Structure formats: C-alpha cells, structure tokens
Amino acid sequence: MKEQLLKIKEDALKELGGVKTLTELNDLRVKYLGKAGALTAILRGMREVAPEDRPIIGALVNEVRESLENAIKERGESLETEALNARLASESVDITEPSRGQARGALHPVTRVLDKLISSCVDMGFSVVQGPEVETDYYNFEAMNIPKNHPARDMQDSFYITDSILLRTHTSPMQARELEVRKPPFKIVVPGATYRNDSDSTHSPVFHQMEGLVVDEHVSMADLKIMLNELMKRVFGEGTKTRFRPAFFPFTEPSIELDVTCPTCHGEGCRICKGTGWLELLGAGVVNPKVLEMSGVDSRKYKGFAFGIGIERLAMVLNGVPDLRTLFKNDIRFLNQMR
Numbered sequence: 388m389k390e391q392l393l394k395i396k397e398d399a400l401k402e403l404g405g406v407k408t409l410t411e412l413n414d415l416r417v418k419y420l421g422k423a424g425a426l427t428a429i430l431r432g433m434r435e436v437a438p439e440d441r442p443i444i445g446a447l448v449n450e451v452r453e454s455l456e457n458a459i460k461e462r463g464e465s466l467e468t469e470a471l472n473a474r475l476a477s478e479s480v481d482i483t484e485p486s487r488g489q490a491r492g493a494l495h496p497v498t499r500v501l502d503k504l505i506s507s508c509v510d511m512g513f514s515v516v517q518g519p520e521v522e523t524d525y526y527n528f529e530a531m532n533i534p535k536n537h538p539a540r541d542m543q544d545s546f547y548i549t550d551s552i553l554l555r556t557h558t559s560p561m562q563a564r565e566l567e568v569r570k571p572p573f574k575i576v577v578p579g580a581t582y583r584n585d586s587d588s589t590h591s592p593v594f595h596q597m598e599g600l601v602v603d604e605h606v607s608m609a610d611l612k613i614m615l616n617e618l619m620k621r622v623f624g625e626g627t628k629t630r631f632r633p634a635f636f637p638f639t640e641p642s643i644e645l646d647v648t649c650p651t652c653h654g655e656g657c658r659i660c661k662g663t664g665w666l667e668l669l670g671a672g673v674v675n676p677k678v679l680e681m682s683g684v685d686s687r688k689y690k691g692f693a694f695g696i697g698i699e700r701l702a703m704v705l706n707g708v709p710d711l712r713t714l715f716k717n718d719i720r721f722l723n724q725m726r
C-alpha cells in the first residue's frame with residue numbers, strides 16, 4: 388500500500404507538470420483527490436490493513452494528500468497569474484496613440500438668436516410665456532380682430548386641420564390668451580414656432596416668431612419705438628441700420644414694420660431684398676382697443692403695444708445667410724460655418 392501511495396504521488400506530480408489550463412488542473416484534482424479519486428480509494432481499503440500498520444499508512448495518506456493539495460494550489464496560482472498576464476498584455480493601452488478627438492456640438496443659429504432676444508427682453512423686465520402651436524380659428528384670427536371672410540386673412544396663407552383648428556400662423560393669438568387671464572399692467576414675450584404656406588429665399592413654411600406685448604395705463608407708439616430701438620441695439624450692436632415703415636395689421640392701430648439693411652447686398656439692392664436694400668424683420672403697433680375689449684380689458688383705462696419678430700430673418704441678417712431655408716436643411720457644412 389505504501390508503494391501504491393508513493394506511486395500515486397509520483398504520477399500526480401508528473402501529470403501536474405503537463406497541466407496547461409485551470410480546467411485541466413481541476414480534472415486532475417478530481418482524479419486524485421475527488422470522491423471517486425485514487426487517494427479516496429486507498430482510504431476505503433484501510434480496513435484490510437493490519438491494525439498496527441494503520442497509523443503509518445494513515446499518516447502517509449495525509450502527507451500525500453497535503454503535498455498534492457499544495458502542489459495543485461501552487462500550480463493553480465501560477466496558472467491564474469499567467470492568464471492575468473496574458474490578458475493584460477493583450478488588452479494593453481497604447482497611450483502614445485493619437486486620439487480620434489471629440490467633435491463638439493454647437494447651438495443652432497436660430498436657437499442662438501432666440502436666446503439672445505429672450506435674454507435681452509428678460510433684462511428689460513419681460514416675462515416669458517409659451518402657447519399652443521395648434522390653435523383655434525378664434526384665437527388665431529377672430530380675437531385678433533380678423534373676422535371670417537375679412538380680406539386680412541389672405542395676408543397669411545394658413546394650414547387648416549379642421550374648419551376651426553389650424554397651425555398658428557403667428558404668435559399673436561397669445562396676446563388674446565394672455566389678455567384674458569392676466570391683470571394689467573404686464574409685459575410678456577412669447578417665443579415659438581409658427582406655420583404658413585410660404586416658401587422662397589425669405590420665407591419658410593415653418594418659422595419662429597417672438598411676440599411681445601406690453602399693457603399699462605400710459606403706453607404709446609413712442610414707448611414701442613424706444614423699446615424696439617433698444618432691443619435692436621442689443622441684438623445687432625451699434626452698426627446695423629434700421630428703419631420704421633407705416634404698415635397695416637387689424638390688431639394694431641397705428642401699425643409699423645421694422646426693416647434692417649439687407650445682409651446680402653448691404654443696402655445696394657439685390658434679388659433677396661427685391662432691390663430695396665432692406666429686409667423686413669418685424670411687425671408692431673399700438674394694440675387695437677377692439678382687441679383689448681374682446682378679451683375683457685377696459686380700453687379706456689389700459690393701452691398696449693405689441694410686436695412680432697421673425698427669428699429666422701434675424702438669424703439671416705446676423706449671419707449673412709442669403710437663403711432662409713438653409714437654416715432648416717441641417718447641412719453639417721453650413722452649421723459648422725455658423726458656429
């Protein structure tokens with residue numbers, strides 16, 4: 388039995404030398420030390436050993452088991468280290484390799500202009516509100532003093548959803564909505580998307596406006612012009628030339644429009660500005676008393692002024708863009724130039 392034990396030890400250690408993986412090592416452990424392993428078989432045969440030899444054989448079994456366990460453990464550790472080193476070598480990072488770089492995004496020119504306008508108005512004491520893009524005929528037209536069949540409806544070619552619901556053609560309906568719920572005096576601006584069946588180099592079917600409305604006891608056309616001049620100065624700086632023209636809107640009386648020097652010809656006259664040298668930026672005026680009354684505001688006590696600025700037109704002028712529709716094409720080469 389002693390020889391048998393020494394042979395088991397010798398065979399096991401020899402096999403251990405050839406073990407290359409942790410799986411093979413586990414198989415070897417099962418083969419020699421497992422329940423059905425060679426050493427366990429010897430222990431089972433102890434009954435046949437003479438009683439006086441049992442302690443000697445028992446001690447030898449333990450010694451063989453211990454030395455095999457230690458050898459297996461050591462081999463296991465060295466296999467694990469080898470595996471780790473191999474992984475580290477294959478996954479090593481070459482810190483000298485040049486990086487691919489991260490492309491940095493930027494705000495869209497329309498967002499930048501809108502942010503600038505809003506923050507300038509907030510600095511002047513305006514609150515910002517938003518309204519629905521899907522609007523009723525009542526707020527879009529009737530509450531703005533444009534009754535059904537009024538010729539002024541032709542000024543804005545509208546996208547109707549049903550007979551009484553449409554995509555808002557301007558941000559002005561928010562004047563009526565706010566007049567109904569706010570107690571004067573107040574100053575609000577309303578930025579947002581608007582929709583018209585228009586498309587050429589200065590018109591897009593989807594565009595943005597920012598409405599402004601000031602209601603107080605003593606406001607006048609003079610206040611409106613001072614405010615707009617100040618706003619234009621903040622947005623354009625001192626250099627850009629602006630001019631006011633008389634205009635007509637059913638919801639303001641009197642009404643004006645503000646033009647700026649054309650970004651393409653700088654006032655010389657070109658295709659974009661139809662030879663005038665100017666580009667229309669906004670409509671404005673003193674709120675028609677009928678609009679105040681329809682929304683429940685006493686027009687003998689309160690007056691108001693309002694304006695509606697075309698955001699893409701402003702972005703066009705500020706960035707010298709000859710075709711407004713380019714702002715919506717999302718051509719990355721164009722957007723990179725606009726950073």
Ligand code: FA5
Pocket residue numbers: 556557558559583585586589590591592593594595596598636639642667668669670671672693694695696697698699700711
């Ligand atoms: C209006 O929409 C009035 N609601 C503005 C207003 C508000 C007047 C308050 C008085 C008081 P108008 O249709 O002119 O007005 O449009 C205002 C501005 O929106 C224009 O000056 C222009 O800058 C811009 N705009 C109009 N249509 C388009 C379009 N299809 N694409 C891009 N910008 C447009």
